[in-house]
Amino acid sequence: MMREHWEHVYAQKDPTQLSWYQREPARSLALIDESLAALAPSERQTRRIIDVGGGVSTLVEHLLDRPSVEICVMDIAGLALAHARRRLGERAARARWIEADVSKPIPEPGPAWADLWHDRAVYHFLTSPDQRAGYAANLSRILKPGGRAIIATFAPDGPPRCSGLDVCRHDGASIVRELGGASAGLSLVREEREDHVTPWGATQRFVYALIDRR
Numbered sequence: 001m002m003r004e005h006w007e008h009v010y011a012q013k014d015p016t017q018l019s020w021y022q023r024e025p026a027r028s029l030a031l032i033d034e035s036l037a038a039l040a041p042s043e044r045q046t047r048r049i050i051d052v053g054g055g056v057s058t059l060v061e062h063l064l065d066r067p068s069v070e071i072c073v074m075d076i077a078g079l080a081l082a083h084a085r086r087r088l089g090e091r092a093a094r095a096r097w098i099e100a101d102v103s104k105p106i107p108e109p110g111p112a113w114a115d116l117w118h119d120r121a122v123y124h125f126l127t128s129p130d131q132r133a134g135y136a137a138n139l140s141r142i143l144k145p146g147g148r149a150i151i152a153t154f155a156p157d158g159p160p161r162c163s164g165l166d167v168c169r170h171d172g173a174s175i176v177r178e179l180g181g182a183s184a185g186l187s188l189v190r191e192e193r194e195d196h197v198t199p200w201g202a203t204q205r206f207v208y209a210l211i212d213r214r
Contacts, residue, residue, distance in 0.1 A: 042115065055079075061087075103132070
């Protein structure tokens with residue numbers, strides 16, 4: 001059902017008219033750069049980033065401009081991924097693309113693949129405990145120990161619905177708690193708020209949670 005819903009959304013609307021569209025994801029980029037700098041040294045020459053729900057986001061092209069970064073874009077909607085790949089042209093071959101529902105078991109990427117897990121505006125659509133548990137299991141498998149997650153959701157005073165769906169609003173503490181908290185090796189570094197202005201001028205209040213995995 002969720003896949004069909006999002007395929008319909010992307011079939012009906014231009015990405016620039018979606019409520020979460022950002023021409024430049026400045027807050028995400030700043031937090032990613034900060035987080036990469038804070039990670040412990042790695043024996044690999046590259047840092048691996050997974051962008052969950054990154055389908056039509058412009059984040060991927062900005063990350064491709066950074067040296068020594070591998071990027072994997074995951075989205076539930078194949079149409080969203082196809083749009084991004086067309087937009088990028090030949091550069092799309094430099095990223096990894098996965099069509100998958102992050103609330104269900106997914107086969108790739110492999111265990112402890114990612115140094116950094118980024119999600120802007122997926123987690124708040126997971127309204128059932130089972131969905132959130134599935135998300136937490138994937139994060140635990142894919143994000144390596146010593147890595148960091150950046151998860152942005154509607155804030156407690158943000159919209160109760162988006163794109164025709166109910167959402168669960170969060171602060172940083174509730175995100176960490178739902179993901180398993182200290183028992184899962186997760187700790188909240190801090191949270192930041194952002195007032196995102198939609199293409200039609202409405203304001204959506206977001207919380208960005210920076211979460212370390214010990």
